[in-house]
Amino acid sequence: MINEKVLKTLEFDKILKMLSQMAVMEATQEKILTLTPMTSMKKIIETLNETDEATMLVTKKGHLPIMCSRDVRGALKHANVGGMLSMGELLGIAKLLDTSVRIKKYPDDTKLTYLEEHIDSLYDDNSLRDKITSCIIDEETMADGASGELND
Numbered sequence: 001m002i003n004e005k006v007l008k009t010l011e012f013d014k015i016l017k018m019l020s021q022m023a024v025m026e027a028t029q030e031k032i033l034t035l036t037p038m039t040s041m042k043k044i045i046e047t048l049n050e051t052d053e054a055t056m057l058v059t060k061k062g063h064l065p066i067m068c069s070r071d072v073r074g075a076l077k078h079a080n081v082g083g084m085l086s087m088g089e090l091l092g093i094a095k096l097l098d099t100s101v102r103i104k105k106y107p108d109d110t111k112l113t114y115l116e117e118h119i120d121s122l123y124d125d126n127s128l129r130d131k132i133t134s135c136i137i138d139e140e141t142m143a144d145g146a147s148g149e150l151n152d
Contacts, residue, residue, distance in 0.1 A: 002037045012037070026071040050114040057110060065102035068095035088139035090132050097129040 007013070020032040038044045058064070075089035085093075100122040107119065135146035 002039070007037070024066045024069050026069060027073065046114070050118075053112060053114045057107060057112070057115070060110060061106060061108070065099065065106060067099045067102065068092065070095070072096050086139070087136045087142065091136055091139060094129045094132040094136075097123075097125055097132075100124040101126060101129070 016033050016035055020029040023029045023032055038047065070092040072089065072092045075085050075093060078089075079085055101124045104119055104122055104124060107115075112119070135143050137143050
């Protein structure tokens with residue numbers, strides 16, 4: 001671990017704050033603010049390889065297709081224990097699922113070595129996403145076809 005005095009001298013906290021402001025998703029912003037310098041040479045090399053590959057991919061394909069910024073972790077925990085979600089929470093989950101699908105398609109025909117495992121680990125469920133978006137128009141409006149009772 002690097003000495004706290006060194007981090008303060010380098011204004012590491014200010015660097016993290018600037019970096020976090022570039023992140024789209026709230027959860028990513030929070031994670032950035034907790035980063036600490038790496039000390040394992042193996043991990044540093046691995047991360048630099050991932051960064052090089054990500055830079056190449058963004059240069060070739062443009063920015064990542066991130067469509068959501070809402071943090072859905074609370075809604076997922078609530079659903080996991082049997083809680084009922086609001087239409088806004090469901091739409092947030094649908095956007096996250098859509099983003100996962102888009103990111104999985106993003107590399108297209110580009111051969112990846114370091115990022116492939118990360119991208120493959122993203123969860124996607126087109127059926128759930130489509131069900132949510134066909135039943136909920138916006139945070140306050142349910143589609144007429146969402147249930148038989150609404151359809152009548």
